[in-house]
C-alpha cells in the first residue's frame with residue numbers, strides 16, 4: 001500500500017523552527033499578501049504569515065504535489081510543503097537573497113538553502129568566514145544558526161523548473177519588501193545569489209525605501225553598488241549591494257563558482273562597515 005503522504009506540515013504541529021501556529025492568518029491572493037505583509041506587527045509574525053501563504057495557485061499546487069510524491073531518496077521523510085520563510089539573525093548586518101526554494105531542498109526541510117547541494121556549498125562558505133555556526137545545514141532543528149546574517153528568497157515557494165512567472169514574483173514581492181524594511185536598521189550589506197535574485201531584490205529595496213541608482217547596474221560575480229539607506233534610519237553611510245554567482249550544482253561542477261570565489265564575497269560582506 002502506498003503511504004498517504006501529507007501535502008504539507010500543518011502550522012504549529014511541532015515541526016522544528018515552524019514560525020506559524022494554527023491561528024496564523026493565510027493570504028489567498030495578491031491583495032491579501034499586501035495586506036498581511038503590511039500589517040505584520042513584527043518580524044516573527046511576518047515570517048509566520050509568509051510560511052502559510054497560499055496566494056499563487058500554481059505554486060501551491062506544485063509544492064504540495066512534490067511533497068506528496070517525494071523523491072525516492074527522501075521517500076520516508078515528511079516534506080514541509082509550505083512557503084519557506086526568511087530565516088536567521090533578526091538584526092543582521094548581512095542580508096542574503098536567493099531566488100526560490102528547491103523542490104526537494106527548502107520545500108522538504110522548511111528552511112531556506114537547507115537540504116540541497118547549493119546549500120551545502122553556501123553554508124560551508126558561511127561557516128568558513130564565521131557567518132554560520134555549523135558547516136552544514138541539513139534539516140530544521142539541526143542546531144545551525146546564522147551569525148549576523150539573514151537569508152530570504154525573492155519567491156518563497158518552490159517553482160516548477162526553478163522558474164517562477166513574472167506574476168508570481170510580483171505577488172510574492174511584499175513579503176520580501178516588508179522583511180527587507182524590517183531589518184534595514186541593522187543591515188550593512190545585501191548579497192544577491194544569482195542574477196534572478198539581483199533583479200528580484202531591486203523592487204523590494206525600492207519599496208523598503210532604499211535610494212537606488214539608475215540605470216540598474218549589471219549583475220556579475222563581485223558586482224558592487226552602494227545604496228542610500230532608507231530615510232529615518234540611524235545609518236547614514238551607504239549600504240552595499242553585492243552580487244555573487246549562485247552556488248548551483250551547474251556552477252560549482254563547472255568551476256564557474258569556486259570555494260575561494262564564494263568566500264571572497266562573504267568576507268567582503270562581513271568586513272563592510
Ligand code: SF4
Nearest residue numbers: 053055056083157172
Ligand atoms: S510564492 Fe510567495 S506569494 Fe506565492 S504562494 Fe508562495 S509565499 Fe505566497
